[in-house]
Amino acid sequence: MYFYCEKCKKQYPLNTHAIRCSCGGLFRLHKDPEDVVPQDVSIGHMVTPLVPMNAGGIEVLLKLENLQPTGSYKDRGAATLVSVAKSLGITKIALDSAGYAGASVAAYAAAAGMDCRVYVPEGVPDGARQQLQTYGAEVEVVTGTRMDACAEVKKHLGTSWYYASPAYNPLFAEGVKSLAHELYEQLGGKVPEYVFVPAGNGSLVIGLYLGFMEIGRLPRIVAVQTDGCAPLYRAFMEKRGIPVEEDDVGKVFDDPNFSIERPKRLQEMLFAIESSGGDVITVTQQELEEARADLGRRGVYAELTAAAGLAAAKKFFPHGKPDNYKVVVPVTGSGFKR
Numbered sequence: 001m002y003f004y005c006e007k008c009k010k011q012y013p014l015n016t017h018a019i020r021c022s023c024g025g026l027f028r029l030h031k032d033p034e035d036v037v038p039q040d041v042s043i044g045h046m047v048t049p050l051v052p053m054n055a056g057g058i059e060v061l062l063k064l065e066n067l068q069p070t071g072s073y074k075d076r077g078a079a080t081l082v083s084v085a086k087s088l089g090i091t092k093i094a095l096d097s098a099g100y101a102g103a104s105v106a107a108y109a110a111a112a113g114m115d116c117r118v119y120v121p122e123g124v125p126d127g128a129r130q131q132l133q134t135y136g137a138e139v140e141v142v143t144g145t146r147m148d149a150c151a152e153v154k155k156h157l158g159t160s161w162y163y164a165s166p167a168y169n170p171l172f173a174e175g176v177k178s179l180a181h182e183l184y185e186q187l188g189g190k191v192p193e194y195v196f197v198p199a200g201n202g203s204l205v206i207g208l209y210l211g212f213m214e215i216g217r218l219p220r221i222v223a224v225q226t227d228g229c230a231p232l233y234r235a236f237m238e239k240r241g242i243p244v245e246e247d248d249v250g251k252v253f254d255d256p257n258f259s260i261e262r263p264k265r266l267q268e269m270l271f272a273i274e275s276s277g278g279d280v281i282t283v284t285q286q287e288l289e290e291a292r293a294d295l296g297r298r299g300v301y302a303e304l305t306a307a308a309g310l311a312a313a314k315k316f317f318p319h320g321k322p323d324n325y326k327v328v329v330p331v332t333g334s335g336f337k338r
């Protein structure tokens with residue numbers, strides 16, 4: 001296994017302290033068929049439940065990723081990233097995060113006996129900070145936004161701290177692939193027709209795409225953004241020659257509650273979504289809140305962003321869906337911290 005540059009194809013070892021190629025391209029992971037990805041670091045192997053729900057006449061299957069050890073699907077990415085890092089002899093990892101990614105990496109780093117440092121933007125909820133500290137992570141609070149935290153961590157990595165960023169390090173999406181395999185097993189060897197996921201930084205879209213590619217069939221992957229922060233939606237529509245109003249997609253991408261900035265892997269996300277015959281849609285704040293309330297009435301306590309998939313599924317099928325369609329909505333994060 002090795003990293004290679006998505007632009008110039010230059011190869012880098014997995015333990016590189018470079019965060020991207022010298023040409024500026026992002027890393028992707030190369031795996032040979034005989035390569036086994038280490039998965040030794042565990043906080044208990046978790047198969048999350050897949051439960052049916054009727055939301056506004058639409059039958060969906062909720063994948064309860066909020067029940068992961070630290071409260072989000074990001075544990076899948078962190079488990080793999082940290083396991084591989086440990087197998088490479090890495091002992092110090094760092095990342096920037098405003099929430100769940102930091103918690104996941106910090107928890108798995110703790111389980112691996114590794115040092116972890118998380119750069120968080122000021123204004124991160126106390127609960128999130130406390131969770132990081134409880135896992136033994138050093139928390140560096142950065143003045144400014146999520147993007148400032150990202151700039152700050154890069155200044156301090158040097159050659160001693162390994163960058164465990166879900167956006168930059170492809171080992172993260174490699175771990176998220178297990179979500180696709182698990183769904184396939186839970187559906188009795190079937191691939192769902194649709195999966196609705198928050199776009200975020202792309203690790204879920206890309207991880208699902210890579211995982212289902214291994215299975216050999218893709219569901220339609222529909223990525224969701226809020227209408228105030230929708231760079232992926234804009235790119236998706238513009239590629240089709242459909243003009244979008246600035247007001248519909250937002251100008252400022254630094255809201256710590258949502259997907260914060262233009263995703264680093266926007267082109268990779270577009271490729272995954274298009275290859276799957278999927279779509280990108282936006283939902284309003286009100287639609288998000290309604291979807292979170294729907295989840296609550298089903299007994300599921302989700303963070304607001306984690307309701308995006310359900311909000312989108314309701315919007316996507318306004319008159320109901322074909323009975324034979326299996327529509328999966330991962331509940332990506334627990335509401336407990338926010």
Ligand SMILES: [Zn+2]
Pocket residue numbers: 005006007008009010021022023024025
């Ligand atoms: Zn390159």
